[in-house]
Amino acid sequence: MSDQLFADLIEVANAYGEPEFSRAGGGNASVKVDGVLHIKPSGVPLLTLTREDLVPLDLGSLLDALVSDEPVEGDPVMAAASAALLPSYTGGRRPSVEILFHALIDEPLVLHLHPLTANALTCNTDAVALAERLLGDQAVVVDYIDPGVPLARGIAAARASYTARTGKPAPRITLLRNHGIIVSGDTAAEIHTHVATVTEAVRAAIESVPAPAAPDADEAATRRIIDAVAPTLRGLLGGERLAVVVSDDGELVRAETAPDSAMLTGGPLIPDQIVYAGSLPCVVRIDDLAAAAETVTAAVADYRATYGKAPVVVVVPHTVVFAAGKDKAAADNALAVFTDALRVTRDANRIGTVQVMDQAQRGFIETWEAEAYRQKVAAGASSGRLTGKIAVVTGAAQGFGLGITESLLADGATVVLADLNVDGASVQAERLCAQYGPGRALAVSVDVSSPESQADAVHEVVRLLGGLDVFISNAGVLRAEGVMTQSVADFDFVTNINYRGYFLGVRAVAPVLAAQHAARPDTLFDIIEINSKSGLEGSKRNFAYSGSKFGGIGLTQSFALELIEYGIKVNAVCPGNFLDGPLWSDPERGLFIQYLRAGKVEGATTVDDVRRFYEAKVPMGRGCLPSDVGRAVAYVIEQQYETGQAVPVTGGQNMLN
Numbered sequence: 109m110s111d112q113l114f115a116d117l118i119e120v121a122n123a124y125g126e127p128e129f130s131r132a133g134g135g136n137a138s139v140k141v142d143g144v145l146h147i148k149p150s151g152v153p154l155l156t157l158t159r160e161d162l163v164p165l166d167l168g169s170l171l172d173a174l175v176s177d178e179p180v181e182g183d184p185v186m187a188a189a190s191a192a193l194l195p196s197y198t199g200g201r202r203p204s205v206e207i208l209f210h211a212l213i214d215e216p217l218v219l220h221l222h223p224l225t226a227n228a229l230t231c232n233t234d235a236v237a238l239a240e241r242l243l244g245d246q247a248v249v250v251d252y253i254d255p256g257v258p259l260a261r262g263i264a265a266a267r268a269s270y271t272a273r274t275g276k277p278a279p280r281i282t283l284l285r286n287h288g289i290i291v292s293g294d295t296a297a298e299i300h301t302h303v304a305t306v307t308e309a310v311r312a313a314i315e316s317v318p319a320p321a322a323p324d325a326d327e328a329a330t331r332r333i334i335d336a337v338a339p340t341l342r343g344l345l346g347g348e349r350l351a352v353v354v355s356d357d358g359e360l361v362r363a364e365t366a367p368d369s370a371m372l373t374g375g376p377l378i379p380d381q382i383v384y385a386g387s388l389p390c391v392v393r394i395d396d397l398a399a400a401a402e403t404v405t406a407a408v409a410d411y412r413a414t415y416g417k418a419p420v421v422v423v424v425p426h427t428v429v430f431a432a433g434k435d436k437a438a439a440d441n442a443l444a445v446f447t448d449a450l451r452v453t454r455d456a457n458r459i460g461t462v463q464v465m466d467q468a469q470r471g472f473i474e475t476w477e478a479e480a481y482r483q484k485v486a487a488g489a490s491s492g493r494l495t496g497k498i499a500v501v502t503g504a505a506q507g508f509g510l511g512i513t514e515s516l517l518a519d520g521a522t523v524v525l526a527d528l529n530v531d532g533a534s535v536q537a538e539r540l541c542a543q544y545g546p547g548r549a550l551a552v553s554v555d556v557s558s559p560e561s562q563a564d565a566v567h568e569v570v571r572l573l574g575g576l577d578v579f580i581s582n583a584g585v586l587r588a589e590g591v592m593t594q595s596v597a598d599f600d601f602v603t604n605i606n607y608r609g610y611f612l613g614v615r616a617v618a619p620v621l622a623a624q625h626a627a628r629p630d631t632l633f634d635i636i637e638i639n640s641k642s643g644l645e646g647s648k649r650n651f652a653y654s655g656s657k658f659g660g661i662g663l664t665q666s667f668a669l670e671l672i673e674y675g676i677k678v679n680a681v682c683p684g685n686f687l688d689g690p691l692w693s694d695p696e697r698g699l700f701i702q703y704l705r706a707g708k709v710e711g712a713t714t715v716d717d718v719r720r721f722y723e724a725k726v727p728m729g730r731g732c733l734p735s736d737v738g739r740a741v742a743y744v745i746e747q748q749y750e751t752g753q754a755v756p757v758t759g760g761q762n763m764l765n
Contacts, residue, residue, distance in 0.1 A: 117146075133152060183476075230285050231463055319458065382473045435547065499576065502554060502581055524576070578636065588703055636745075640683060664754065688731060
């Protein structure tokens with residue numbers, strides 16, 4: 109029987125771990141077996157909860173703590189958890205903060221959720237009347253009470269009052285105003301039934317009233333606002349490193365972000381909103397796009413002066429919402445929690461009037477150590493010398509670009525793989541996210557020879573991440589041929605990608621980096637061209653490529669002189685030959701076969717002859733590897749006193765004078 113109860117608990121926890129019912133580490137689940145309450149640890153999502161995660165607590169000790177008025181040191185909930193923790197537990201995790209009401213409810217299975225549909229009722233000034241109309245005697249409503257011991261006692265009192273009034277046992281559905289719901293039962297099937305009862309009743313009421321229309325989108329204006337505001341917010345809202353800033357300009361945002369909205373001006377809807385998105389957003393009106401950065405800077409400064417902290421969410425009314433975090437996962441979660449609240453606001457107003465938490469209610473959550481711990485656990489930890497940096501690598505679907513991407517990820521960076529072969533880049537990004545974590549690698553489409561495509565790609569990066577710290581111009585092509593026989597089309601193709609493409613990329617990213625530096629003047633940013641040893645010395649029957657790379661060094665030095673005043677370092681890394689990569693080894697278009705056909709290596713009759721010739725030119729006896737280039741890139745980023753340099757990575761084949 110106990111094994112079935114545990115299986116039922118994990119089933120319902122995982123089933124309702126989706127954002128519709130709980131998000132991040134929110135919500136809670138427990139099972140009582142033989143006098144022991146087994147409960148979800150703080151910060152662990154319901155979606156991934158396993159039996160091994162559960163924290164065992166002595167049920168009698170928890171019930172004693174519920175009725176005891178003896179003073180304890182520290183937070184009463186944590187004191188109760190510490191006293192009730194079974195000595196056999198070695199997992200080292202705290203139980204979720206709401207342990208006491210799980211203990212007092214009689215049924216063995218207890219599930220606590222923050223469901224978006226049901227919260228249109230719980231976050232409503234008409235919650236009691238709505239509950240009576242929609243659910244009758246199937247639910248008990250509990251007014252908002254501070255979490256911990258007070259909330260548990262309030263739930264116990266509401267259940268006892270229901271029984272005294274009706275002569276019936278307390279119902280298995282409890283509605284917590286401005287919080288969520290609790291359902292309990294003997295089996296997973298009962299839990300599913302109770303959740304469906306609440307959800308379907310409230311959804312039907314919501315859908316009987318049309319949703320308010322959103323203002324029409326001005327896509328061009330919104331794009332300009334995102335491009336102007338997000339990089340500035342990266343600098344203003346970050347800690348030691350710049351923040352990741354994500355944005356949403358969808359229909360819900362446009363409809364529910366009126367400047368006088370209760371949620372924008374009055375307070376949050378539920379405690380989780382405070383934990384992950386902040387109690388109140390910073391609201392910014394942008395009337396003059398040319399002064400957007402200054403307007404946002406002033407608004408954030410006013411917010412800090414008023415609330416003593418930086419905002420997590422910034423709203424441009426009826427247009428776009430921005431959310432900041434230490435990484436993409438944290439920023440995405442903050443944005444999702446805020447837009448969840450927008451949805452609840454919209455639906456609450458369809459069936460009544462939305463109710464927000466008042467200053468005293470939110471003040472308790474803002475300073476409650478237990479919630480701070482949950483936020484810390486859910487955020488996780490990361491390390492690496494490039495942790496917090498966002499890098500964009502062009503030509504990243506394969507070859508040196510992919511190798512550089514992997515090195516940057518291993519060092520802690522978030523990387524955008526920008527490539528004309530966006531499908532290939534997307535496959536690699538998905539693989540790398542599985543290895544390094546969600547949101548660590550993203551793919552965008554770019555044709556580096558097109559100014560429009562470069563601008564679109566940079567905008568997409570700004571929309572997804574707020575900006576970038578490092579731009580690596582790696583995309584390159586090669587057409588080997590003699591000067592008397594090479595076609596003009598091939599020459600133009602090489603030049604447009606390698607030389608013109610570098611210029612177009614720098615032109616697109618430099619304004620973003622400059623805006624970040626204006627907001628964070630003590631921080632430098634990087635543009636790095638992946639050049640070549642052929643940019644350091646001429647290359648026989650490879651003049652188009654070599655010329656483009658010589659030109660790239662000229663651009664690097666010139667950009668370095670111009671852009672350092674905007675906090676942008678510009679350097680080049682000049683790799684030797686990546687003999688194992690597709691550029692060289694592709695059996696149809698690789699350089700080995702091209703050079704063999706072009707007669708570039710005198711006496712060579714096979715591809716192996718060509719390879720041995722090039723290996724012999726390297727004092728260290730091998731071709732360059734992506735890891736070699738990745739280390740050089742990391743050095744250039746870390747070096748704070750170099751700009752305009754061309755760093756050879758050639759195994760001694762090329763040496764600086």
